[in-house]
Amino acid sequence: MDKFPQALADFNRAIALQSSQPVFYHGRGRTQQRLGDLKAALADFNLAIEHSLQFTDKIDFQLATVYDYRAEVHRCGGNYLEALEDGDRAITLNPRFADAYFRRGLTYAELGDLKLSMLDYSIAIDINPQHVNSYIQRSWIYFRQKEYQLTKEDCQAVNASKSII
Numbered sequence: 001m002d003k004f005p006q007a008l009a010d011f012n013r014a015i016a017l018q019s020s021q022p023v024f025y026h027g028r029g030r031t032q033q034r035l036g037d038l039k040a041a042l043a044d045f046n047l048a049i050e051h052s053l054q055f056t057d058k059i060d061f062q063l064a065t066v067y068d069y070r071a072e073v074h075r076c077g078g079n080y081l082e083a084l085e086d087g088d089r090a091i092t093l094n095p096r097f098a099d100a101y102f103r104r105g106l107t108y109a110e111l112g113d114l115k116l117s118m119l120d121y122s123i124a125i126d127i128n129p130q131h132v133n134s135y136i137q138r139s140w141i142y143f144r145q146k147e148y149q150l151t152k153e154d155c156q157a158v159n160a161s162k163s164i165i
Helices: 004-017 022-035 038-053 061-076 080-093 098-110 114-127 132-144 148-164
Strands: none
Touching: 004 022, 022 038, 022 061, 038 061, 061 080, 061 098, 080 098, 098 114, 098 132, 114 132, 132 148
């Protein structure tokens, strides 16, 4: 609902009441990220991971999501190696996490490794054939490589997915 200041206040209250709950730090980190405060988001994602790891018997897909979001913060800050490490962690925890492959693909593309970028976009599409952003990014790579038929196929997949949504 884009009520980020209210959400931030609510997460602060929740953390004051139960400071060991990783989900509150995760939520506050996402809110900080949406507000553009990447430093605060990174600190909250670190706390979410720290508190999650205390529950070693319950490492779940939620932790994969936190690593994925932290990878995005690292990527936006130009910390590509950290972004790749967190992307790898997210994928290790949840090998069927299409968004993690997509975001790692963005990082590889920014590093200039279009082969690994393309691989990650393709894996994201294999996992979720409706992953529009992966088709879009992959089509740009195809276009730069003058693979116009493949570019066209990815663009057609994007158009087809819009009619489904």
